Amino acid sequence: MRAVFSRRYGTPDNLEIGEFPKPVVGPGELLIAVKAAGVAFHDGLQLAGKHQIKHDMPYVPGMEIAGTVAALGEGVEGPKVGTPVISINEGGGWGEFALVKESQVWPIPADVDFKAAAALGMAYTxxxxxxxxxxxxxxxxxxxxxxxxxxxxxxxxxxxxxxxxxxxxxxxxxxxxxxxxxxxxxxxxxxxxxxxxxxxxxxxxxxxxxxxxxxxxxxxxxxxxxxxxxxxxxxxxxxxxxxxxxxxxxxxxxxxxxxxxxxxxYYRYRQPHLMQQTVDTLLDWYQSGKIHPRIAVDGPLEKAPEYLNLIMDRKLIGRAILV
Ligand SMILES: NC(=O)c1ccc[n+]([C@@H]2O[C@H](COP(=O)([O-])OP(=O)(O)OC[C@H]3O[C@@H](n4cnc5c(N)ncnc54)[C@H](OP(=O)(O)O)[C@@H]3O)[C@@H](O)[C@H]2O)c1
Missing domain, CATH: 3.90.180.10 (Medium-chain alcohol dehydrogenases, catalytic domain)
Known part of the structure; x- marks a missing residue:
């Protein structure tokens, strides 16, 4: 699959764009066909090795993911293939496919725009x-x-x-x-x-x-x-x-x-019922027009280094999204 990845901790200029092994879904996991993924300050911290989440190299960044379910791993009963979802992951969102844990996936209504859904995934939760x-x-x-x-x-x-x-x-x-x-x-x-x-x-x-x-x-x-x-x-x-x-x-x-x-x-892993209430509330507020995620820029995977540099230089207002 095509993906943005890094072979070492460093700066946005260390990111590479190209072929990367497509993840293979295992027990308790889902494969997501990514439609939109957030680029955020925390991705810059992870890339610099300054975040609490560390990665084995090479890795694909991207914690904020919106897309559709592409495959279910062993023992996973849903949501079924094709369902639109948001997910928050340790990384992996800046590729065509992302592997996520079953507990970290929340279905979204079909009429919610994937770019807004990606922003709801991390910034709004x-x-x-x-x-x-x-x-x-x-x-x-x-x-x-x-x-x-x-x-x-x-x-x-x-x-x-x-x-x-x-x-x-x-x-x-x-x-x-x-x-x-x-x-x-x-x-x-x-x-x-x-x-x-x-x-x-x-x-x-x-x-x-x-x-x-x-x-x-x-x-x-x-x-x-x-x-x-x-x-x-x-x-x-x-x-x-x-x-x-x-x-x-x-x-x-x-x-x-x-x-x-x-x-x-804490909410994602230890308080799943509160997390579900948060996601439900945000989807309700979004659909009733109470919240309006501000997408500052959006573009293809090739834009990832540029967007991440803009964020780390404090030049962006709102969320950057890869589509
Ligand atoms: N607790 C959690 O679970 C959680 C989840 C997601 C993100 N976060 C953290 O929340 C923070 C904000 O994330 P974000 O995605 O909103 O980032 P962002 O879009 O880059 O916004 C950060 C804001 O901080 C202000 N700021 C002040 N001093 C700064 C400095 N030296 N460098 C950069 N920004 C500075 C900037 O506004 P002004 O220039 O107007 O001051 C900027 O708008 C990050 O530290 C991130 O790691 C925490």
Whole structure:
């Protein structure tokens, strides 16, 4: 089959495009004919060897997959061949076929566009699990979202709005904030031109936010921590900002704040019933027009290095999809 693959850890320029062995389906697995696959920050981290998921070389990247079932392994009863599905995998999405575990496949209605489905697969499930299950966001909450125009952050803006919250988006430019507003953010803070901490104070009459959804951490963390109200939840999603900050526990205690780690593998492997509810909710919101995945660019497998470079250089707003 044709695929994008890497023979070693490195940069997007190490990716090769060409013939790669088609996976052979085994017990408990399904083979997916890939129709769309996301290109994301986590793929860049994996390729650099900086992600918790490591690969034997050579490997095909791509965790976010939408396609149709092509074959069922021994002992797998469904979904039947031809069913449209989304899947989140450790990798393998950037090829014509991907091998996935039976537990990591969710059928989708036939009218859901495969490109949007790929984005729902990882960016939106991460956003929903962080906002709903961990952040327990409800109407009336004020939610601060860092990296609010990254793929996961923008999805979180839409999920928090769908649940009725007030959303304060944090981003590095006015252009980015305008896009967060298009997707439902009520207010925006440009942390390059003003103090994040002071801006939150002003917007919340000194109270702070009830929930922070944080895929950035890094140098923004001290201001995010200072912006948490009494009893607030800080949902830690990732470290796009580079640094992994230490959390001063006294700052949690003095206002009864909670810091919560959130990783999709917990929901995918250990809470399958919650994961199913998340997927069902997102498909319902997508079909009723409450969420609108932003596909920044889409193109053939040959585009993978270009798209991944754009993402790692912070030049893309929304998701990149290989089709
Ligand atoms: N917990 C989980 O299960 C899970 C699942 C998926 C992804 N993630 C993680 O979530 C994070 C965001 O993923 P994503 O796909 O949304 O990435 P993305 O599309 O590249 O967005 C990342 C955002 O972070 C901001 N940022 C701030 N400092 C940055 C820096 N030094 N380098 C790059 N970006 C920086 C950028 O916005 P501004 O320039 O406006 O600040 C950018 O929009 C990643 O760390 C990823 O690994 C976690």
């Amino acid at each position: 991460t956003a929903h699990c962080g906002i709903h299950w961990e952040g327990q966001v409800t109407a009336g909450d004020t939610v601060l979202i860092t990296g609010a125009t990254g793929a996961v952050g923008l999805a979180a803006v839409e999920c928090a709005k769908a649940l009725g919250a007030r959303v304060i988006a944090v981003a590095s430019s006015e252009e980015r904030l305008a896009i967060a507003t298009e997707h439902g953010a009520d207010e925006g803070i440009n942390y390059i031109t003003c103090s994040l901490k002071e801006a939150v104070k002003e917007l919340t009459n000194g109270e702070g936010v009830n929930v922070a959804f944080d895929p950035v951490m890094g140098s923004l963390f001290p201001d995010v921590l200072s912006s948490l109200a009494w009893g607030a939840r800080h949902v830690i999603i990732g470290f796009a900002g580079g640094e992994i900050p230490k959390i001063p526990s006294n700052r949690l205690l003095v206002k009864n704040r909670r810091a919560l780690g959130m990783v999709m593998s």
